[in-house]
Amino acid sequence: MLPAWFTHNRLYDLARSGRRLTSWWGVIGIGVLIVFLSQVFAIPIVLAKLALGGMSSASSDLLPPLVSGFWLSLTLAVSFGAMIVLVWLWIRLYERRGMATIGFEPQRALFFYGRGLLVGLASFCAVVGLLAPFGFVAVEAGDPAQVGLAALGGVLLVLIPGWLIQGAAEEVLTRGWMLPTLAARYRPWVGVLISSLFFAVMHGLNPNLSVLALLNLGLYGLFAALYALREESLWGICAFHSVWNWAQGNLFGFEVSGQMVSGGMLFNLMETGPDWFTGGPFGPEGGLVTTIVLVMSMAIIWWWPATSQNPAGQPVTVDR
Template sequence: LLVWLWIRFYERRGIATIGFEPPRALFLYGRGLLLGLASFCAVIGILAPFGFVAVEAGDPAQVGLAALGGVLLVLIPGWLIQGAAEEVLTRGWMLPTLAARYRPWVGVLVSSLFFAVMHGLNPNLSILAMLNLFLYGLFAALYALREESLWGICAFHSIWNWVQGNFFGLEVSGQAVSGGMLFNLMETGPDWLTGGAFGPEGGIATTVVLLVSMAIIWWWPATGRQPVGQPVAADR
């Protein structure tokens, strides 16, 4: 809310200018949801075949179909807003502001570092978890620059957190989630691989998925006016 007020009344521009332009919004948001779902499932796909995740016993009222109502309720007014809020601050406002004032790589680097530092007080944080948070920031920056929009990365961020916490029942950045879960999994392998108490975002499996995702985004055919890492003014 503070970012929106700053943009509207201090910078005197519309909210849409930070990456919420209407054209193709539904398509970009829907694609982001699917890519976020697939990406986190890839993390589980790395761990599960080797037995590094297992089903955990829990309260039957908080797992499966009995928890479906709460799981959906947490997604719609919860994760969809939370994920978008972080993206508005870091990729919607900070990244382009720094890129325009200095250089595009400065906006990407600083916004990614800031995103990692934002989670610096989360419980069970490790060095590898901080690295993965930074890598996620880089990935999100590349994603937003590639699409020249926030719709897709907002959806990706929100569904990633929801799938991790309320679909699979794992910790999200070191924190247990509320609202119930469809499956109740727990990590059973080494912490450096699974993330341990921080959740999968603190393990090498997530590192691999993020690095592969960044490579895909880098080589993804551009849909906007300029390649990744180039300022808007470059095509004028």
């Protein structure tokens, strides 16, 4: 039997507070359109970078971390910020509800967000901690100007606002809008399943994608759904997602979902073990090590004491 927090959740009630709920085919179609349009907003940034930096034949890793970090942070902030705006426009103009109804209620927001940052950082450190005892991680030689204190400015600039907006945007689309909308209109498992699959597929064009990497992306979607439902809020999983990506790329120097990131890194590590375990060129997200951490994390969440913002018998009121 499924627990009460899964079958009856405040996030579902918030979704029902609007005038209408988008159908499953509308959620998928509008979701695809939002993903595509949001990336279009990055084109002017790319063109400006090529024009001002002369980067047509040079790599971003030749730039000082502060400069490359600025460009990456700006690209993430603009393109994924557009994703948040597009979701907001849809729910405001079609579903007739506000941003608070996707899990951004102000109650305990700082607590949820701060906890999400800590849990996300600890979770990725657990990935590195599982690699280390097997000797599957090592320090990689590289440009000293791109690593450590010399890169600190770029590393922080990429996090704020870049990764903070990027992680939040993907959660707003999938766990904030898709999941509760489908759960409220159909069944909770429909929302969890479709939002998780959509999240995996939206990364399907990433370089170096493997079957295990695709599975892990789907598992992350399931984990994120459980996290958001357990808190009945989107704040925590937004923070988790952002700091996970930042730790992976700019803290430890791994690839993030198959892509190297700019802005430098505090530690320059590389995987040295078998790709099926370490993730290889896709980064740790493509390996069994992340599968283990995600499964363990979901088990912990299942036993995590519920944080209900809507005591039994109380009507749901939101800012429309």
